Amino acid sequence: MRILAIETTCDETSAAVLDGNKLLSDCVYTQIPLHSSYNGVVPELASRAHLEKMPSVLKAALKDAGIEKFEKGCVDAVAFSRGPGLPGSLMVGRVAAETAARLCGVPLIGVNHLEGHLLACELENGRIAKPLQFPLIGLLASGGHTEMWLVRSYGDYKILGRTRDDAAGEAFDKVAKLLKLPYPGGPEVEKLASEAPGPGPAFPRPYMKGTLEFSFSGLKTAVSYFLQKHPSPSLDEKRLICRAFQDAVIDTLAHKVKEAAYKFGISRIAIGGGVSANSALRKAFSSFKNLETRFSERKYCSDNAAMITLCALRRIQAGKWKNSIKADPVLEQASWRIA
Numbered sequence: 237m238r239i240l241a242i243e244t245t246c247d248e249t250s251a252a253v254l255d256g257n258k259l260l261s262d263c264v265y266t267q268i269p270l271h272s273s274y275n276g277v278v279p280e281l282a283s284r285a286h287l288e289k290m291p292s293v294l295k296a297a298l299k300d301a302g303i304e305k306f307e308k309g310c311v312d313a314v315a316f317s318r319g320p321g322l323p324g325s326l327m328v329g330r331v332a333a334e335t336a337a338r339l340c341g342v343p344l345i346g347v348n349h350l351e352g353h354l355l356a357c358e359l360e361n362g363r364i365a366k367p368l369q370f371p372l373i374g375l376l377a378s379g380g381h382t383e384m385w386l387v388r389s390y391g392d393y394k395i396l397g398r399t400r401d402d403a404a405g406e407a408f409d410k411v412a413k414l415l416k417l418p419y420p421g422g423p424e425v426e427k428l429a430s431e432a433p434g435p436g437p438a439f440p441r442p443y444m445k446g447t448l449e450f451s452f453s454g455l456k457t458a459v460s461y462f463l464q465k466h467p468s469p470s471l472d473e474k475r476l477i478c479r480a481f482q483d484a485v486i487d488t489l490a491h492k493v494k495e496a497a498y499k500f501g502i503s504r505i506a507i508g509g510g511v512s513a514n515s516a517l518r519k520a521f522s523s524f525k526n527l528e529t530r531f532s533e534r535k536y537c538s539d540n541a542a543m544i545t546l547c548a549l550r551r552i553q554a555g556k557w558k559n560s561i562k563a564d565p566v567l568e569q570a571s572w573r574i575a
């Protein structure tokens with residue numbers, strides 16, 4: 237079974253080919269340099285860049301997979317991220333995927349991008365190494381989302397909670413901006429936090445008792461108020477602020493995940509999305525007693541089409557897929573099963 241997948245939800249143009257359980261290609265073009273001077277992704281620039289880069293990314297993905305050109309039988313299915321994501325960017329991916337599927341005469345399978353972030357935990361050294369075991373608590377912590385899912389099997393997802401305001405990655409980016417650090421902020425904040433001479437100022441933990449939802453905008457505001465009282469921080473002071481902010485985010489994510497695991501009697505956790513690349517977070521989640529946490533390899537934490545091939549594969553294996561060509565920027569279901 238050969239699957240070509242295309243990913244264009246935000247600022248990465250990516251295409252990958254999976255053959256059996258092996259990735260034959262995995263090409264990612266990141267637009268980060270294009271957006272960095274704006275401290276965030278500019279939707280119109282993103283969709284134009286997807287359009288410009290799509291042909292060369294697809295060409296590279298086919299070449300690495302040893303496929304000469306799109307023709308009947310060169311792959312068995314084409315998948316694409318149909319949402320959630322930026323509308324213009326999604327449309328570029330959808331049109332490219334539909335064109336490829338028609339040229340190859342194969343089904344087109346639209347999948348949920350966040351499911352891709354979760355299933356990325358199965359990839360290791362370019363292979364599907366260890367299939368996930370169920371049930372598990374899935375935590376998606378990325379630039380646009382922070383969600384916790386009860387996962388009973390592939391495609392059987394119940395959303396337990398999501399952020400009411402900023403996503404965890406968004407909070408990292410906004411705090412980095414307050415500290416005049418480059419975009420994207422997550423890796424910059426992590427680096428300074430790792431050099432901090434101590435734990436830093438006390439910032440609040442938004443545990444939101446009684447709900448499994450999240451909220452990170454208050455924490456970001458606490459950093460902003462702190463900076464109003466302590467303007468022009470030195471490098472060491474910035475390190476302390478990064479450390480204190482990062483600790484607060486990690487403590488909050490860890491607290492909520494443990495709460496959900498306890499509530500539902502579940503001992504497995506899988507975490508995906510850009511924030512899961514954070515080393516301090518990985519260390520904290522790996523130290524949970526009686527809970528086993530799966531992460532994706534760092535290169536699969538941010539957006540990539542490899543994880544989208546996996547979503548399509550699991551649907552095909554379950555015999556639960558339908559030809560779908562509709563992109564949906566706000567694709568979100570309170571509870572959902574693959575149809």
Ligand SMILES: Nc1ncnc2c1ncn2[C@@H]1O[C@H](COP(=O)(O)OP(=O)(O)OP(=O)(O)O)[C@@H](O)[C@H]1O
Nearest residue numbers: 378379380381405420422423509510511514538539
């Ligand atoms: N080491 C890190 N520590 C903390 N945050 C990080 C780290 N590396 C990346 N991030 C954050 O991850 C986010 C990017 O992740 P990702 O690419 O998964 O998000 P996205 O695809 O833009 O959003 P979504 O998947 O919700 O559509 C950014 O906000 C970035 O700052």
Ligand SMILES: [Mg+2]
Nearest residue numbers: 349378538539
């Ligand atoms: Mg993403």
